[in-house]
Amino acid sequence: MSILAPPNRLFETNVPVLVIGAGACGICAALTAKENGAEVLIVERDEKPTGSSTLSTCLIPAAGTKLQKAAGVSDTPEKFAADLIAKAKNKNDPRMALWIAQNSAATVDWLIDTVKLPLSLLTGFRYPGHSEYRMHGSPNRTGTELMAVLPEAAARAGIDIVTSATVTDLYADSKSGRVGGVRLTRPDGRTEDIGCQALVLACNGFGGNPEMVRQYIPEIADAIYFGHVGNKGDAVKWGTALGAAVADMGGYQGHGAVTHPHGTLIMWGVLTEGGFQVNIQGKRFSNEVRGYSEQAVEVIAQPERVAWEIWDEAAHKIATDFQDYRDGLEVGSIKRATTIEELARVIGCPTNELTKTFADIVAAHEGRQADAWGRDFANVEPLEPPYYAARVTGALFHTQGGLVVNEEARVLRGDGTALPNLFAGGGAARGLSGPSRWGYLSGNGLLTATVLGRLAGRAAARMVR
Ligand SMILES: Cc1cc2nc3c(=O)[nH]c(=O)nc-3n(C[C@H](O)[C@H](O)[C@H](O)COP(=O)(O)OP(=O)(O)OC[C@H]3O[C@@H](n4cnc5c(N)ncnc54)[C@H](O)[C@@H]3O)c2cc1C
Numbered sequence: 001m002s003i004l005a006p007p008n009r010l011f012e013t014n015v016p017v018l019v020i021g022a023g024a025c026g027i028c029a030a031l032t033a034k035e036n037g038a039e040v041l042i043v044e045r046d047e048k049p050t051g052s053s054t055l056s057t058c059l060i061p062a063a064g065t066k067l068q069k070a071a072g073v074s075d076t077p078e079k080f081a082a083d084l085i086a087k088a089k090n091k092n093d094p095r096m097a098l099w100i101a102q103n104s105a106a107t108v109d110w111l112i113d114t115v116k117l118p119l120s121l122l123t124g125f126r127y128p129g130h131s132e133y134r135m136h137g138s139p140n141r142t143g144t145e146l147m148a149v150l151p152e153a154a155a156r157a158g159i160d161i162v163t164s165a166t167v168t169d170l171y172a173d174s175k176s177g178r179v180g181g182v183r184l185t186r187p188d189g190r191t192e193d194i195g196c197q198a199l200v201l202a203c204n205g206f207g208g209n210p211e212m213v214r215q216y217i218p219e220i221a222d223a224i225y226f227g228h229v230g231n232k233g234d235a236v237k238w239g240t241a242l243g244a245a246v247a248d249m250g251g252y253q254g255h256g257a258v259t260h261p262h263g264t265l266i267m268w269g270v271l272t273e274g275g276f277q278v279n280i281q282g283k284r285f286s287n288e289v290r291g292y293s294e295q296a297v298e299v300i301a302q303p304e305r306v307a308w309e310i311w312d313e314a315a316h317k318i319a320t321d322f323q324d325y326r327d328g329l330e331v332g333s334i335k336r337a338t339t340i341e342e343l344a345r346v347i348g349c350p351t352n353e354l355t356k357t358f359a360d361i362v363a364a365h366e367g368r369q370a371d372a373w374g375r376d377f378a379n380v381e382p383l384e385p386p387y388y389a390a391r392v393t394g395a396l397f398h399t400q401g402g403l404v405v406n407e408e409a410r411v412l413r414g415d416g417t418a419l420p421n422l423f424a425g426g427g428a429a430r431g432l433s434g435p436s437r438w439g440y441l442s443g444n445g446l447l448t449a450t451v452l453g454r455l456a457g458r459a460a461a462r463m464v465r
Pocket of ligand 1: 020021022023024025026043044045046049050051052053054055056057058059060165166167168202203204205226227228230231232234253265397398425426427428442443444445446447449
């Protein structure tokens with residue numbers, strides 16, 4: 001991954017806007033550049049575009065969408081920005097939180113109306129930190145649905161995606177930072193050069209680069225990485241080599257409910273609806289509902305780096321809307337028990353410990369004692385049998401630190417000036433989660449992938465016109 005001096009010849013192939021990465025960000029950027037009159041090409045390392053976008057649950061938050069209005073949800077970008085800032089404890093960029101929130105509704109409406117992604121508004125439960133129902137999901141809540149529709153939309157728009165093509169180097173003037181093109185490498189080692197007038201980095205963060213994860217986020221380096229392995233931190237490496245600023249490199253999305261060893265995902269709503277986690281001794285160890293990201297390190301700090309998540313029939317019914325959850329039922333990662341004794345046998349913990357854990361929660365719910373972990377149980381009913389349980393571990397989903405960008409998704413230097421023709425979005429750019437594990441508000445990943453993709457595509461098209 002290096003910066004090469006621009007060659008003393010014309011590139012054989014030239015394209016006005018070039019996008020690296022065919023995930024949600026890259027395809028949204030390319031569609032938008034094309035809508036705004038620019039010819040555009042996407043280069044993707046994999047044989048087929050997938051990225052972390054395919055692995056996702058396809059939940060995209062937005063404030064003020066047509067779906068929210070139809071459901072009578074009164075939401076505003078200001079409310080959304082306030083939630084984003086509160087979740088990151090004021091440690092993210094508040095202006096960025098606002099301009100991303102301000103562009104969120106138009107982006108989700110566009111995904112539905114133009115891209116033809118069949119999103120619906122989730123109203124069964126609220127994700128931690130969101131003060132309104134604003135999560136929009138595909139029919140089965142899977143990124144596969146998202147990444148079926150986006151490449152189709154690119155094909156309809158006449159946008160080519162060059163696959164099996166890893167961009168290994170950028171051609172750029174080291175003084176000005178102006179990018180002239182890229183060098184890509186094919187699986188057989190052949191290289192090809194493509195010239196461009198504007199470059200969009202949509203190649204996500206560094207979750208797939210263990211050395212970078214250990215360097216920037218050592219606390220999660222030994223956890224499972226659940227994102228796309230091709231995300232090696234190339235955007236950060238190229239950007240910094242060209243003088244770009246990075247921020248919040250310790251920020252990330254973790255998840256504290258990946259079944260182990262099966263590797264399916266338990267929808268977080270089972271906890272917000274009254275579920276809880278115990279360790280293999282049957283004891284709770286945290287306030288589970290602060291957020292799924294920060295829960296990852298709580299879980300891997302437990303004996304054997306696992307916990308058991310417990311919920312009931314009411315939450316089970318909500319969760320069956322999620323394909324990931326149905327997959328968990330199918331592979332047997334989700335167990336069922338009709339009594340606490342049976343549940344203790346499933347978990348392999350002492351029955352008296354688990355019975356005490358249940359009793360303490362009832363006492364907290366009835367206001368007879370404060371919850372030892374500071375969780376408020378007043379607004380949820382104690383679990384009723386039958387119970388469901390799964391053995392889970394904590395995982396890294398994606399990194400949230402990256403290149404600093406402005407409201408046109410242009411990559412900025414440390415002094416706030418923009419590099420001449422470089423854009424970044426999605427996991428390649430700094431996100432909204434601040435510097436650590438606790439700042440991730442559900443949906444921040446696809447929020448900045450789609451919104452920054454739109455902003456980058458629009459501004460790049462304007463630049464090359
Ligand atoms: C299990 C899981 C569930 C998630 N669920 C949600 C959710 O419900 N809501 C949400 O908001 N977020 C979710 N996320 C996070 C979300 O998936 C990501 O934030 C988002 O997909 C990032 O999009 P992207 O386009 O930046 O990256 P990606 O989708 O990862 O795309 C980047 C692409 O760049 C390609 N690439 C990388 N380097 C190069 C190179 N040098 N040359 C060519 N191509 C390259 C990669 O192969 C990849 O295809 C989830 C993540 C995981 C792992």
